[in-house]
Amino acid sequence: MSSVSFSGLATGLDTGSIISQLVELKRAPIYRLQKDKKSYQDQISSLATLKTKLLAVQTAARKLDTASEFSSAKATSSLAEALTATASGSAAPGQYDIFVKTLATAQKLQSQAYASKQDNIGAGTLSVTVGGETKSLTLVGVNTLEGLAGIINDNFEGVSASVINTGAATDPYRLVVNGSEAGTANAFTLDLSGLSGGVVPTMTTLSTAENATLTVDGIDVIATSNNPTDVISGLTLNLLEASATQKITISVARDTDGISAKVKGMVDAYNDLYTYLDKQTAAEGSLRGNSAARTVDSRITSLISSSLDGGLGAISRLSEMGITRGEDGTLEFDDAEFKEVPRRAVRQRARLLHQPRRQRRQGLPAGPGHQEHDQQHRGPVQDLHRLAEQAHQVHGRQHQPL
Template identity: 30%
Template sequence: MAITSAGIGSGLDINSIVTQLVAAERVPIDNLAAKSKSFNAKITALGQLQSGLSSLQSAVRNLTPTGLNKITATSSNTTLLSATTSGAAKSGTYAIEVIERALPHKLGTKAVASATDKFSVPNAEDPSTPIKTGTLSITINGVESVNLGAGEHSLQDIANAINATGTNLSGRIINNGSGYRLAISTLNTGAANKISITGTGALASLTYSPTADPSSQDTEQLQAPKDAKLSIEGMPVTRASNTISDAIDGVTLNLLNAAPGTQVNLVVAEDTGSAKNAVKAFVDAYNSLHTTLGKLTAYNSDTKTGAVLNGDVAARQITTALRTELSTQVSSNSGVKTLSEIGVSFQRDGTIALNESKLEKALAADYKDVARLFTATDGYATRLNKKITDMLATDGVIQSRTEGLRKNIVDVDKQTQRLEARIAQTEIRLRAQFSMLDVTLANMQNTNTYLAGQLSSLQSSNQ
C-alpha cells in the first residue's frame, strides 16, 4: 500500500523540515521587501519636501513685483467713493467732490391692457377693420439698435426684440396696476446715450424724440441721461461713466453716490501692511520647510539610527541651495543689501527670525528700497523663485531622485518575482525528495521488520 502522507513512513516531520528550508531560502526576499519599503518611505518623504518647497515658493511669489509693489487707495467716505489701484499709481492725497453721478436714459411706454395682444389703431378708411401692422426703429444717439419690420407686434414682442439685440439696450415689461408698460433703458450711462423711437402704423404711438414736446408724446422720459460730474483737487471732471480710470494715473474711481459740497479725501500710498505680512509669511514658510528637513534627515546618536532621508543627496542639495541664496547679498540694490538689515536673520538652529519692529522702520524709511531687496533681478525673491522652480521641475532634484527610487523599486520587484519562482520550484523539489526519502525509509523499516521476524522464526525452530 503506497504512503501518501509526508512523514508517515519515516516518522520525520517532513512538512516542518521543508517549511524551515523554504523559509531560509526566503531570507533574500525579506531583505528585498525591506529595501522596497525603504524606497517607498523615501519617496513619501520627498513628497513632503516637494509640498514644503511649493508652500515656500507661494510665499516667495508674494514678494515679487506683482505681489509686493502694491499701492492702496483709501477713501475717507466709502458711501460716496471707492477706488482701486494698479502698479502705475503714485502716492498722494486727492480731494474729490462727487457732484453728480452718470445716469442711463430711461423711457416708459403708455399702459396697455395686455402685454401679449398685438397693437392696433383705428382704420380711418374702414373702421370695422383696425390696422394691426406697423414698424418700429429704436436708435441710440442716431445709431439704430432695433428694427422691427412691418408686421403685427405686441409689447412683449418689442421687449424680446430689444433684449435679443445684445446692444446697449434693455427692455422690461412692468405691470403698474393700471396696465402693462415697457421700460426701455440704455445699459451705458452718459448724456450721449439718448434713445429715439420711430413707430409707424399700429406702433406709431410708441414714437419718442428727445427734442419733441413731452406733452405731445405717449412714450415718456423716466430719466434723462447724464454724465458724471466731479472735481479733483478743485478741477472739474466730466465722464460718461461712474467708473473713471483715466483721471488719476493708476487709480480707478468708483462713484457711489453724489453729494455736492462734500469733500472726500482719497489717500494713495504703498501697502506697507501687506508687505510686512508677506515677509512674515515667507519667514514662516521657510522655517516650516527647515523643520521638515530637520525631521527627515535627523540622526539619533543613542539608537545610532537615521531618519528616512538621513544622508540623502536631494535633501542635502535643497538645504545647501536655500541657505546659500539667503546668505548672498543683493548687490544691485543701492540701499539695503541683506535680509538682516530689514530684521530677518539666521538663528543657531538654522531657522530665520523676524524682528517686526526693524522691518516696520525699514518700510517706513524707504518702502521701495525694501521692495527692491526682494524684487531686483538678483533680489532674494527673484533668485529663490527661480531656484525653487528648478528644484520642482520634472528634471529637478526632487523628481530626479524620486524617479531613481521608483526604478529601484521596479528592479526589486523583478528580483523578488525571480526569487519567488525559484523558491516555488525549490519547494516542489524538496517535497519530492523528502517524499522519496519517506518511502525509502518506510521500505527499509518493512524489510527490517521482515528480517527480524525471519530471524526470530529460525531461532525458535533451532530450539
C-alpha cells in the same frame, strides 16, 4: 498544526527550527520587496507634500515680485458711504479733498403701459445705436412685449431690457430698456419705427446718460463713470453719493501692514519648507538620498546662505527689512524693523528688482563678473522671488523615477 521534529534521532538536530529558518530565508526577498514598496510609497507621499510646500513658497513670493506690490499703498475715506478709493503702488502718499457734485448715470427708457406682457408689438425692423455703431434686426411673425425684451438682450450689446409689472390695476406692464454703463459715451438710441402690425412700444426717457462731476483740491473734474481710474494717479475712485457741499478727504499712505503680511507669509512658507526638508532628508527621513529632495534642499539653502559673500547678498539686504536667519537655519521676521523700510527710500530699492532678470533675458553670461553684478543689484524682493523661481524649476521633479 503541530510542528514536525526529528530531535529524538541519533543526530540530535532540532529539524523543526532548521526548517523554519530555511522558510524564512526563502521569504527574505519578499520581505525586501515589501520593505522597498513601503519606502517608495513613503517617498511618493512625501514628495507630494514637498510639492505643496514648494507651491506655497512660489505663491507667497509672487505676491512680492513687482515693485508696485512691494510699495503698495492704502487709501482711506473720511466718508466711506459717499466715496471710497483703492490705491495702487504708484499712488503718492498725501491727502485729497473731494466734492462729489453729481454721479454718472446710465440712460433708461420706458414704454407705454400694456395690459399683458404677451401683447403683440408687431413685426419689422428695429435698430440700436451705441457709441456711434448701429445694429439692425428684422422681426417676423407675432412678437410679444416679453419676447421683444429677450430679443434685445440676446442680440444687442450695450443695452438690456426687461418687462416691469408696476402693479397698476389696469395696464401694469411696461418695457424698460437700460444702458449697460453710465456716462455720456454709453448713450444709446432705440429705433422701433420699423415695426408695425401690433401695439408698437413708444419709448420715453426715464434718465439720460450723464458723466459724473466732482472737484479735487478745488479743480473741477468730469469723470466718465462712477469708478474713474484716471482722475488721481494711482487711485481708483468709487463714487457712491453726490453732495455739492460735503467735503470728503481721501488719505493715501503706504500699506505697511499689507506689505508686512505678505513678507511674513513668504518667511512662513520658506520656514515650513525648510523645516520639512530638514526632517525628511535626515537619516530617518523618507526622502533621505532622494535626488529631487536634495536638489530642492540645495537650491533653497544656497539662495539664502551663498549670498552672504561680501555682505551684499540676500541676508544683508533682508536683514535691513527685519529678516534674519536663526541658528537652526530658519528665517526670523521682525515686523517693527520691517515697517521702517518705507521711510528709507523703498522706491529706490524697488527699481532694482528686475535688473538681474532683464540681464538674464538678454543672454548675458552668468560668470563671476555677472554674479557680482547680480549681488550688487539684487533687492530684497528679487531675492524672495528667486525662491519662487527655484520652486518652479523643481516643480515637476517629484514625478521622477525613484
